[in-house]
Amino acid sequence: MTFKTLGVIDPILKAIEAEGYSHPTPIQEKSIPILLKGKDLLGCAQTGTGKTAAFAIPILQNIYNNPVKSKGRRKIRALVVTPTRELAIQIAESFTTYGKYTGIRNTVIFGGVKQLAQTQSLKQGVEVLIATPGRLLDLIDQGFISLKDVEYSVLDEADRMLDMGFIHDIRKIIAKLPVVRQSLFFSATMPPDIVKLSRKILGNPEKVTVKPEQTTAEKVEQFLYYVSKKDKPKLLLHILKTDEVGSVLIFTRTKHGANKIVKILGKASIVSEAIHSNKSQGARQRALGNFKSGKTKVLIATDIAARGIDIDELSHVINFDLPNIPETYVHRIGRTGRAGASGIALSFCDGEERAYLKDIQKLIDLTITVIEDQPFEDDGTVIETKKPANQNKSKKSFVGRRNSNRRNSSPSENKQKVKKSFSRRPR
Numbered sequence: 001m002t003f004k005t006l007g008v009i010d011p012i013l014k015a016i017e018a019e020g021y022s023h024p025t026p027i028q029e030k031s032i033p034i035l036l037k038g039k040d041l042l043g044c045a046q047t048g049t050g051k052t053a054a055f056a057i058p059i060l061q062n063i064y065n066n067p068v069k070s071k072g073r074r075k076i077r078a079l080v081v082t083p084t085r086e087l088a089i090q091i092a093e094s095f096t097t098y099g100k101y102t103g104i105r106n107t108v109i110f111g112g113v114k115q116l117a118q119t120q121s122l123k124q125g126v127e128v129l130i131a132t133p134g135r136l137l138d139l140i141d142q143g144f145i146s147l148k149d150v151e152y153s154v155l156d157e158a159d160r161m162l163d164m165g166f167i168h169d170i171r172k173i174i175a176k177l178p179v180v181r182q183s184l185f186f187s188a189t190m191p192p193d194i195v196k197l198s199r200k201i202l203g204n205p206e207k208v209t210v211k212p213e214q215t216t217a218e219k220v221e222q223f224l225y226y227v228s229k230k231d232k233p234k235l236l237l238h239i240l241k242t243d244e245v246g247s248v249l250i251f252t253r254t255k256h257g258a259n260k261i262v263k264i265l266g267k268a269s270i271v272s273e274a275i276h277s278n279k280s281q282g283a284r285q286r287a288l289g290n291f292k293s294g295k296t297k298v299l300i301a302t303d304i305a306a307r308g309i310d311i312d313e314l315s316h317v318i319n320f321d322l323p324n325i326p327e328t329y330v331h332r333i334g335r336t337g338r339a340g341a342s343g344i345a346l347s348f349c350d351g352e353e354r355a356y357l358k359d360i361q362k363l364i365d366l367t368i369t370v371i372e373d374q375p376f377e378d379d380g381t382v383i384e385t386k387k388p389a390n391q392n393k394s395k396k397s398f399v400g401r402r403n404s405n406r407r408n409s410s411p412s413e414n415k416q417k418v419k420k421s422f423s424r425r426p427r
């Protein structure tokens with residue numbers, strides 16, 4: 001299968017060839033013909049599958065093949081809504097790349113920066129607008145954007161949008177779109193609330209599912225530490241100070257958690273930087289630049305901020321918190337071990353995260369090796385919060401440590417646990 005046989009037109013083929021794409025990826029092979037026919041699409045796929053080209057190419061082609069006759073400023077004919085600035089920028093770059101011989105213009109808008117450059121670009125007129133939800137609504141309210149001419153709408157990373165609390169913004173945006181349009185909806189996971197949202201947005205969509213890349217995950221050496229929530233910072237320091245760690249990307253579930261780690265590491269004279277959505281665009285780009293150039297060895301990120309960011313030559317990924325979406329784990333650890341390099345992924349699991357661990361191991365079809373030779377090993381008992389604190393304490397101190405009844409471990413799994421420590425080389 002080639003892009004030509006999928007029906008992609010010459011001006012776009014030329015641009016794709018210049019990018020070195022010889023064959024369409026599975027999501028592109030499935031989605032492009034559906035979208036060229038003008039049908040709605042529900043795509044279950046994540047970043048890294050070639051999803052952006054899967055929607056950008058047919059949108060560009062449909063706009064190119066159906067030019068608007070009216071004179072005057074270009075009208076926004078396609079709207080892509082995506083949760084983070086980084087993704088928005090990357091999507092805009094893709095539209096520019098694939099559309100460079102079509103004459104179709106795009107622009108990108110996102111919060112955290114002054115709006116002037118964005119409104120000036122909008123005033124010049126674009127056919128494709130890529131936006132994060134908050135800034136989009138803001139500029140609509142100020143009269144800089146009208147969605148009344150939108151023929152193609154894309155909701156990208158819908159599960160992230162909901163995780164980030166964008167549901168109300170999304171509803172408001174949808175309400176402003178023309179009823180007759182082609183709608184595309186992408187999400188890495190399809191929990192019930194996402195399915196419900198997709199039904200509100202899509203007519204009678206074609207469904208396309210692409211499994212996350214597991215091959216990358218298989219190349220990565222994965223280890224697990226059972227540790228209590230309170231001991232996680234100590235364990236992190238222990239690893240960073242004693243193990244042979246080159247550049248490490250640490251994932252936390254919250255922005256607050258990411259900031260806290262920077263402070264803790266700073267006190268121990270380990271320089272690190274955090275990237276998350278509360279940081280300005282400039283601060284994020286700087287932190288990323290420092291990390292890529294090797295100036296900082298430790299970068300702490302939330303999933304949302306780290307999505308779509310390409311960082312190669314990463315020796316370690318540390319999951320300070322386990323993600324509640326198992327695909328996110330695959331996505332996180334896929335950031336190490338690239339281009340044939342051997343990567344190491346270390347995950348911290350406290351008592352409350354056992355359920356997440358179970359889902360992750362089910363998805364990757366692997367029992368992650370447990371490191372027992374570590375000073376903060378925890379039995380994973382979740383202490384019932386209703387009991388008085390002193391009672392909890394005594395109960396916990398009497399629970400056996402080693403082969404205790406780990407809720408997530410079968411006897412055969414226990415056999416796989418190894419005593420392992422990394423080479424103890426002071427940094």
Ligand code: AMP
Binds near residue numbers: 020022023047049
């Ligand atoms: P995405 O999932 O859209 O973030 O794309 C992931 C990466 O795959 C991007 O760096 C794209 O440039 C690249 N890519 C997309 N489609 C193809 C293709 N057909 N062949 C090779 N690389 C591709």
